[in-house]
Amino acid sequence: xxxxxxxxxxxxxxxxxxxxxxxxxxxxxxxxxxxxxxxxxxxxxxxxxxxxxxxxxxxxxxxxxxxxxxxxxxxxxxxxxxxxxxxxxxxxxxxxxxxxxxxxxxxxxxxxxxxxxxxxxxxxxxxxxxxxxxxxxxxxxxxxxxxxxxxxxxxxxxxxxxxxxxxxxxxxxxxxxxxxxxxxxxxxxxxxxxxxxxxxxxxxxxxxxxxxxxxxxxxxxxxxxxxxxxxxxxxxxxxxxxxxxxxxxxxxxxxxxxxxxxxxxxxxxxxxxxxxxxxxxxxxxxxxxxxxxxxxxxxxxxxxxxxxxxxxxxxxxxxxxxxxxxxxxxxxxxxxxxxxxxxxxxxxxxxxxxxxxxxxxxxxxxxxxxxxxxxxxxxxxxxxxxxxxxxxxxxxxxxxxxxxxxxxxxxxxxxxxxxxxxxxxxxxxxxxxxxxxxxxxxxxxxxxxxxxxxxxxxxxxxxxxxxxxxxxxxxxxxxxxxxxxxxxxxxxxxxxxxxxxxxxxxxxxxxx
Amino acid sequence: xxxxxxxxxxxxxxxxxxxxxxxxxxxxxxxxxxxxxxxxxxxxxxxxxxxxxxxxxxxxxxxxxxxxxxxxxxxxxxxxxxxxxxxxxxxxxxxxxxxxxxxxxxxxxxxxxxxxxxxxxxxxxxxxxxxxxxxxxxxxxxxxxxxxxxxxxxxxxxxxxxxxxxxxxxxxxxxxxxxxxxxxxxxxxxxxxxxxxxxxxxxxxxxxxxxxxxxxxxxxxxxxxxxxxxxxxxxxxxxxxxxxxxxxxxxxxxxxxxxxxxxxxxxxxxxxxxxxxxxxxxxxxxxxxxxxxxxxxxxxxxxxxxxxxxxxxxxxxxxxxxxxxxxxxxx
Numbered sequence: 001x002x003x004x005x006x007x008x009x010x011x012x013x014x015x016x017x018x019x020x021x022x023x024x025x026x027x028x029x030x031x032x033x034x035x036x037x038x039x040x041x042x043x044x045x046x047x048x049x050x051x052x053x054x055x056x057x058x059x060x061x062x063x064x065x066x067x068x069x070x071x072x073x074x075x076x077x078x079x080x081x082x083x084x085x086x087x088x089x090x091x092x093x094x095x096x097x098x099x100x101x102x103x104x105x106x107x108x109x110x111x112x113x114x115x116x117x118x119x120x121x122x123x124x125x126x127x128x129x130x131x132x133x134x135x136x137x138x139x140x141x142x143x144x145x146x147x148x149x150x151x152x153x154x155x156x157x158x159x160x161x162x163x164x165x166x167x168x169x170x171x172x173x174x175x176x177x178x179x180x181x182x183x184x185x186x187x188x189x190x191x192x193x194x195x196x197x198x199x200x201x202x203x204x205x206x207x208x209x210x211x212x213x214x215x216x217x218x219x220x221x222x223x224x225x226x227x228x229x230x231x232x233x234x235x236x237x238x239x240x241x242x243x244x245x246x247x248x249x250x251x252x253x254x255x256x257x258x259x260x261x262x263x264x265x266x267x268x269x270x271x272x273x274x275x276x277x278x279x280x281x282x283x284x285x286x287x288x289x290x291x292x293x294x295x296x297x298x299x300x301x302x303x304x305x306x307x308x309x310x311x312x313x314x315x316x317x318x319x320x321x322x323x324x325x326x327x328x329x330x331x332x333x334x335x336x337x338x339x340x341x342x343x344x345x346x347x348x349x350x351x352x353x354x355x356x357x358x359x360x361x362x363x364x365x366x367x368x369x370x371x372x373x374x375x376x377x378x379x380x381x382x383x384x385x386x387x388x389x390x391x392x393x394x395x396x397x398x399x400x401x402x403x404x405x406x407x408x409x410x411x412x413x414x415x416x417x418x419x420x421x422x423x424x425x426x427x428x429x430x431x432x433x434x435x436x437x438x439x440x441x442x443x444x445x446x447x448x449x450x451x452x453x454x455x456x457x458x459x460x461x462x463x464x465x466x467x468x469x470x471x472x473x474x475x476x477x478x479x480x481x482x483x484x485x486x487x488x489x490x491x492x493x494x495x496x497x498x499x500x501x502x503x504x505x506x507x508x509x510x511x512x
Numbered sequence: 513x514x515x516x517x518x519x520x521x522x523x524x525x526x527x528x529x530x531x532x533x534x535x536x537x538x539x540x541x542x543x544x545x546x547x548x549x550x551x552x553x554x555x556x557x558x559x560x561x562x563x564x565x566x567x568x569x570x571x572x573x574x575x576x577x578x579x580x581x582x583x584x585x586x587x588x589x590x591x592x593x594x595x596x597x598x599x600x601x602x603x604x605x606x607x608x609x610x611x612x613x614x615x616x617x618x619x620x621x622x623x624x625x626x627x628x629x630x631x632x633x634x635x636x637x638x639x640x641x642x643x644x645x646x647x648x649x650x651x652x653x654x655x656x657x658x659x660x661x662x663x664x665x666x667x668x669x670x671x672x673x674x675x676x677x678x679x680x681x682x683x684x685x686x687x688x689x690x691x692x693x694x695x696x697x698x699x700x701x702x703x704x705x706x707x708x709x710x711x712x713x714x715x716x717x718x719x720x721x722x723x724x725x726x727x728x729x730x731x732x733x734x735x736x737x738x739x740x741x742x743x744x745x746x747x748x749x750x751x752x753x754x755x756x757x758x759x760x761x762x763x764x765x766x767x768x769x770x771x772x773x774x775x776x777x778x779x780x781x782x783x784x785x786x787x788x789x790x791x792x793x794x795x796x797x798x799x800x801x802x803x804x805x806x807x808x809x810x811x812x813x814x815x816x817x818x819x820x821x822x823x824x825x826x827x828x829x830x831x832x833x834x835x836x837x838x839x840x841x842x843x
Contacts, residue, residue: 056714077716092711094704096826104697105704106715113697140826 004031005068007193008053008084008162013062015048022048025062026219028212030162035184035194037208037225039201039237041439045217046197047089050164054086055079077106085155086164091147093139100135103154125156129186145176152183163187164195169203173292174466174499181207199439201230202467213237237439246446246471248490249454254282256318257458258304258427263313265299265482273299274482277313281427286449286459288473288490290466292502296482297462301429304460305340306332319426339426353416356405360397361386363404364419389418393444417445421452428452431462446472466495478502517667519785519792521674525745527784528675529554531682532737533762534780535689535773540730541766542693543723544706544833545606548617550734551759552624553598557735558742559628560594561587562750565651565743566635575650583654587739595735598624599728607723610837621759629752645751652748655740676744678736683777685733690774702726706831709838719838737762761787764813770820770828783809
């Protein structure tokens with residue numbers, strides 16, 4: 001094999017945000033015809049580094065060479081001119097425009113805007129790489145994976161040969177991920193340079209030819225993927241050896257706590273969100289809920305918490321003495337008083353549960369402000385609780401009086417989960433508790449959840465990362481399009497089977 | 513009996529200021545700027561034209577010395593300049609300083625009306641007129657001059673050809689705006705800015721430049737509505753507060769036409785017709801009933817709002833980023 005020359009060379013790249021060094025003297029080479037995985041924890045600066053290549057940020061120091069020539073990239077347009085295109089985690093698409101209109105957006109081609117010709121060109125690209133997208137479809141009619149495809153075509157349409165994908169699989173089902181990987185391999189074989197930013201080890205192993213690791217803004221090293229393994233990469237990632245497996249103690253004295261029978265929920269628009277869902281959540285057990293996002297997870301948790309109108313079915317709460325209580329028809333407040341705590345981490349993190357402009361102590365008060373008879377608020381206890389949560393969960397904040405919106409995502413989540421746990425629940429409903437968190441913070445949260453389980457709390461855990469669900473849950477309920485696709489034991493089940501159940505009711509049948 | 517042949521021309525001349533206002537506001541809103549200052553902008557457009565015309569008429573002494581080109585050009589330029597400055601002020605506050613758009617818009621309306629009334633009042637004082645108005649009939653004659661053969665063509669001439677050039681300009685501007693918004697690269701970029709400025713920015717579109725240009729252009733077009741009102745519709749007579757609530761109607765019209773200037777051509781004439789319907793329907797001497805009829809355009813807007821939001825089609829919704837300031841750093 002002839003020695004390859006890098007198409008992109010980043011040298012001594014340094015970028016600081018205020019006093020925080022996001023990248024410090026980073027060296028990185030990107031080659032043609034190769035898929036490079038850029039691996040790093042949250043906040044390790046991998047997205048920042050790539051944003052400097054795609055013109056979102058401008059480096060404070062350092063040089064970028066493309067094909068051996070030094071270049072200055074000041075805007076996304078400069079990046080396009082050098083053949084660099086980035087597919088962001090949050091799609092940059094205009095919903096009411098068609099795929100074709102989005103793809104030509106911002107292009108300054110000479111002459112009239114001829115959308116028919118554009119569509120033709122897009123179809124040719126689809127043919128070449130195996131994409132499946134209709135150029136005349138509006139974006140708001142598309143699935144997440146179709147939107148991502150549009151983003152990739154947008155970049156290719158501009159003639160990019162260096163593609164950067166920021167956590168492209170975070171929103172995809174295993175099957176969609178496979179499709180994406182196939183397309184990426186096609187592009188690599190066509191001679192494009194591809195960078196994927198990820199923190200999922202299995203993806204690195206499955207897809208990439210080379211892996212580069214960043215830690216705390218520093219470049220740790222790179223190597224061909226074939227010559228390394230998950231353990232070595234994790235060590236480079238975290239800096240010290242960590243235990244990779246998640247602890248899963250056996251359930252302590254499991255007794256039915258929540259019994260859901262034939263639950264059916266419709267959205268305001270009359271769309272069926274949950275259909276005939278039945279299951280039991282036991283105390284001292286973690287019930288994982290798997291499913292493609294939007295399969296009814298949110299509605300299920302909200303129905304239990306009393307926030308969602310239910311069409312039919314029943315939700316029964318069973319206390320330690322065996323007394324049964326119907327939750328349907330109760331208002332959220334009295335359900336919460338039974339010890340049902342909901343910590344839902346929505347996509348924008350602050351949407352539900354926390355008020356961004358209020359400080360940590362005041363956010364703690366959102367759970368307790370009804371206590372006491374005095375018309376004045378009791379600020380002392382929440383203050384104490386806030387300090388306790390900060391200390392126990394290692395929340396990094398300048399103090400209890402910092403507005404929550406100024407905290408980083410991981411810390412916001414810790415505050416939310418910490419507050420819900422502090423209310424000493426008997427049922428803990430949590431959704432996407434580790435969304436966007438790095439390995440370290442994720443494990444803190446898993447530990448917290450396990451601790452609750454040991455205390456006999458019935459935990460219902462809605463997760464996105466199948467690997468984690470498989471390792472953490474005692475049982476897994478798989479939702480598919482609002483129906484229960486199956487309930488499986490967490491121990492010993494195959495990821496592939498769960499993935500199939502997510503996309504097809506009782507998917508295992510296909511297996512034969 | 514309902515006299516359609518005299519009703520339609522009156523509905524049209526009522527509708528033209530609204531058409532200017534709504535075309536201007538549609539272009540503005542497509543960039544994501546909700547300019548509630550449009551009533552003020554139209555007011556300023558009107559009074560600026562009046563000031564220009566007044567100065568020129570004073571300089572000439574008698575109407576015989578006036579030249580048609582200057583008599584039209586000076587008020588036109590003055591009006592465009594006045595409304596451009598209003599547009600710039602709005603942009604500076606909301607785009608550069610990122611002030612709240614609603615508050616800025618409302619302040620601009622109050623300011624525009626005050627500005628107009630102040631200078632209107634001053635001019636009236638200067639002329640020493642007996643009535644609280646100034647008359648610029650010489651200038652108005654140039655503005656409202658119709659095609660010479662229009663009168664000979666009977667009802668056809670009356671309905672289609674009896675208007676001053678500004679009326680045709682309004683229709684032309686509405687058509688061309690529609691074309692630009694729907695079919696050109698500039699229009700596509702502008703829509704993207706109003707829908708999702710982050711995306712537009714990432715695609716290499718200069719968001720602030722588009723916002724500035726669309727808002728200033730929109731203001732200038734809206735300002736022409738004020739000019740048309742004084743010079744053509746009101747026969748060159750300016751009196752304070754006579755412009756009324758036409759600016760608000762223009763904003764209602766934008767919603768009514770679901771952000772389409774070409775639809776606005778017919779909608780503005782419909783609104784104009786509804787606005788003066790009370791004059792054509794025998795209501796007797798009961799003023800209260802007249803007021804009820806004047807409500808019609810607003811009622812129609814409410815009904816359209818209900819219908820469009822019930823149909824819930826994405827294309828019929830306002831630009832998604834309407835009313836929001838754009839920060840690049842916020843992701």
